[in-house]
Amino acid sequence: MENTQIDTPVMQLTKDDFASDQMVKWCPGCGDHAILHAVENVFPNLGIAKEDFVVVSGIGCSSRFPYYMNTYGIHGIHGRAAALATGVKLANPKLSVWMITGDGDCMAIGGNHFIHTIRRNIDINILLFNNKIYGLTKGQYSPTTPQGSKTKTSPQGTIERPFNPGELVIGSQGNFFARALDTNPKAMTSVFMEAAKHKGTSVVEILQNCVIFFNKAHDLITSKETRDDNQLWLEHGKPLIFGKDRNKGIVLKGTRLEVVTIGENGVTEADILVHDQYEKDPGIHMMIARMMPPEYPVALGVIRSVAAPTFDQSLVDLIEHEKQTSKFKTADDLLQSSPTWTID
Numbered sequence: 001m002e003n004t005q006i007d008t009p010v011m012q013l014t015k016d017d018f019a020s021d022q023m024v025k026w027c028p029g030c031g032d033h034a035i036l037h038a039v040e041n042v043f044p045n046l047g048i049a050k051e052d053f054v055v056v057s058g059i060g061c062s063s064r065f066p067y068y069m070n071t072y073g074i075h076g077i078h079g080r081a082a083a084l085a086t087g088v089k090l091a092n093p094k095l096s097v098w099m100i101t102g103d104g105d106c107m108a109i110g111g112n113h114f115i116h117t118i119r120r121n122i123d124i125n126i127l128l129f130n131n132k133i134y135g136l137t138k139g140q141y142s143p144t145t146p147q148g149s150k151t152k153t154s155p156q157g158t159i160e161r162p163f164n165p166g167e168l169v170i171g172s173q174g175n176f177f178a179r180a181l182d183t184n185p186k187a188m189t190s191v192f193m194e195a196a197k198h199k200g201t202s203v204v205e206i207l208q209n210c211v212i213f214f215n216k217a218h219d220l221i222t223s224k225e226t227r228d229d230n231q232l233w234l235e236h237g238k239p240l241i242f243g244k245d246r247n248k249g250i251v252l253k254g255t256r257l258e259v260v261t262i263g264e265n266g267v268t269e270a271d272i273l274v275h276d277q278y279e280k281d282p283g284i285h286m287m288i289a290r291m292m293p294p295e296y297p298v299a300l301g302v303i304r305s306v307a308a309p310t311f312d313q314s315l316v317d318l319i320e321h322e323k324q325t326s327k328f329k330t331a332d333d334l335l336q337s338s339p340t341w342t343i344d
């Protein structure tokens with residue numbers, strides 16, 4: 001008799017279904033709380049059964065996340081969330097795998113695993129909490145700490161140049177990169193939804209505030225006084241316009257991006273660069289990801305979203321192809337396939 005698979009309809013879940021009974025131990029005011037709420041809002045709306053979610057993390061304040069989600073989860077070891085998430089996804093490609101990591105966890109000790117996961121394009125979602133510091137270990141500088149910052153491990157100011165996560169992701173052949181703010185839950189939720197829908201490694205960098213060890217690290221981008229001039233919200237097909245009076249824009253001048261004012265020097269809205277998140281060539285996306293104050297606003301929302309074959313699907317296809325075509329059907333076939341010797 002043929003094997004008939006009956007798909008059980010996914011029950012309508014709510015935010016409460018995903019909240020765990022664990023006490024949340026993040027400091028009051030930490031940006032992590034807002035990210036947790038956004039994820040709890042997104043999961044019930046993905047049409048995925050609760051038992052098919054897996055939340056995997058490394059080590060850090062952010063990496064406590066799996067305790068606070070009522071899903072399967074792994075609180076791994078420092079920098080190795082990508083390896084664990086890869087294993088989970090390959091063992092069962094049906095699962096929705098979410099990797100939670102901090103800037104230290106994924107770009108210092110876990111840097112190698114991070115870039116290779118992106119290069120392979122495994123279908124997992126990576127939420128990178130970028131507070132530009134090591135929170136859990138009390139304020140040492142991380143690979144994203146701005147040069148010159150005074151921290152516990154750089155009392156005279158760091159002399160290292162920081163990574164820009166977007167640049168690293170796109171440079172590693174990343175096909176999905178987005179940026180969100182812990183202070184804007186609505187936008188964060190819609191970015192997470194887009195990341196979840198993307199097939200392949202989706203990386204979302206969340207600019208997250210550590211109120212204790214690097215408070216106001218993102219102040220220029222998030223504070224009421226300066227945010228309008230420093231935030232540029234991207235929308236596919238829309239011009240890159242920003243500013244309090246919505247009269248500033250980004251143009252491509254020669255080989256670089258430039259900020260212009262609409263209405264000045266003959267500049268009109270038609271001159272402003274239009275965002276194409278689906279453009280395969282990473283050139284413009286790389287330039288947009290690199291934009292930072294004070295010269296530019298920071299680009300927020302989905303910067304790059306390009307469809308490409310995933311590692312997990314390619315592996316399934318490869319195994320299927322071998323099953324069909326290989327003369328070896330079992331491990332025994334393989335062992336018996338060449339001369340063998342008995343050693344007395």
Ligand SMILES: Cc1ncc(C[n+]2csc(CCOP(=O)(O)OP(=O)(O)O)c2C)c(N)n1
Nearest residue numbers: 059060061062078102103104105134135136
């Ligand atoms: C092998 C190893 N080295 C160092 C540590 C100490 N350690 C724990 S978390 C951490 C950094 C966490 O920073 P980040 O990833 O930015 O996360 P945050 O706490 O800021 O969320 C370090 C160095 C460790 N746990 N294991």
Ligand code: SF4
Nearest residue numbers: 027030061135210211
């Ligand atoms: S130390 Fe910083 S990152 Fe860690 S929980 Fe407290 S505020 Fe959040």
